[in-house]
Amino acid sequence: MNIVVLVKQVPDTATERKLRAADNTLDREASDGVINELCEYAIEEALQLKEKHGGEVTVLTMGPDKATDSIRKALSMGADKAVHLNDDALHGSDALQTAYALAQALRTLEFDIVVMGSESTDARTGVVGAALAEYLGLPQLTLAGKVDVDGGAIKIQRQTDYGYDVVEAALPAVVSVVEKINEPRYPSFKLIMQAKKKPVTKLDLAGAGIDAAKVGLANATTTTVDFAAAPPRAAGVIVKDEGGGGAQIAEFLAEKKFV
Template structure:
């Protein structure tokens, strides 16, 4: 089985994140970059599928120079090789443009299933899996909390507010996963060293036949019109319990429209 796992480098959520005032895009140089948390679960699921069914796991990412660290993290977890879509022309691409570019990259990779996290911590659109499946013309199985493959059939338990739905499709397919699906493994020292020697192929937009007018900030289908820094954290409200603490707390929550 050929499995492609999508990973993305995002700003560390433990640090302050900023937008670039020149073009209203995320300033990726302003904070440390880390692998998107949900993509770690996607990598783990891809590795488990490989362990059950054989084959190989290819890491696919799109991003600037710093994205190399995220690729290395996925390779050190046990993925076999990587394809890195790297081109300044892709700067400012929104979710739909990203899906288009990645679909073109997947056109040069043999795959049975594409696995990715259900959303990224920087954009949080949650639409990439569906958009990618549409571009590829294959089934999408989203919010998967469990994945089973039997021959050419794939079945997932799709997480819902009331439990889960069982969704089935034929391969090839795109699957997005949630954090409850598994527990990502820690890379061993041996795998970390091996990751440095694993193949990593860089591709430009031109290499993949990506049309210039369909990518980049100038051609994005969405835009950030304006933004402002979050106000400083205000002092908290102290509720003194004089026998009516419960009522005071309830009134405060109601005033803030929490209840």
Template structure:
């Protein structure tokens, strides 16, 4: 089975994230880059499918040079090889353009199933999986909390507000996963060393067959018109207990309509 897992490098959520004032796009140099958290679950699910059904796992990433760090992390978890789509022409691409570019890159690969996280922590649009399936003209199975492959079909338990739905489709298909699906493994020292020797293919826009007038900030369907820093948090309210602390606390909660 040929499994492709999509991985995105995003700013670390533990650090302050900023936009670049010159073009209102994400300033990726302002904070450390890490693998998008939900994509780690996608990597783990891809590895579990490989362990059960055989085959290989290919990591596909679209991003600037520093995304190489996340690629190596994915390879050290156990993926077999990687493809890195890296071209300045892609800068500023929105979710729909990203899905288009990834669909073109996938056209250079053989795959039975594409696995990705249901959203990224930097944009949180949740659009890429669905748009990717549309571009590829393949079934999409979203919000998967469990994935099972049987021959030429895939079945998932799709997470819902009331539990889950069971959804089935023929392969090849695109599957997006949620964080409850598994527990991502930690890379062993042996795998970390092996990852340094695993192949990473680099593709430009031209290599992947991506039309330049369909990607990039100037051609995006969406734009950030303006932004401002979040205001500082106001000082908290201090309640001194002079025998009536409970009453003051209750009055404060009532004022804020918590009780």
């Protein structure tokens, strides 16, 4: 079984994230880059599928040069090889353009399942998985909390507000996972050393067959018109309960439209 897991490098959520004044895009140099949290769950699920069914796991990343660090982290978790889609013309691509570019890159690979996180912490659009499946003409199984593969069929438990739905499809398919699906493993020292020797294939627009007119900031279907820094947090309100504390709290909640 050939499994491709999509991995995105995002700014560390523990640091302040900034936009670039020059073009209103995310300033990825302003903070350290880390693997998107939900991507780690996708990596773990891909590895578990490999351990159960055999085959290999390929990491696919779209990002600038510094995304190499996240690729090596994914390889050190146990993935077999990686593909890095990297081209300056991709800068500023929105979610739909990203899905298109990833679909083109995937067409250069052989795969049975594409596994990815359900959203990223930098944009939180949550639409790339569905758009990717549409571009590829494949079934989409989203918000998976459990994945089972049986021969040429795949079945997931799709997380919902009331529990879960069971969704089935034929392979190949695109699957997005939620954080409750597993517990990502920590790379061992042995795997960290092995990761340095694992192959990483570089792809640019030409190599992936990507039309330059369909990607990049100038061709984006969505855009950030303006932005401003968040105002400093105001001092909190202290309620001293002298018999009417409950009523004051209720009034405060009603004023903020929480109740």
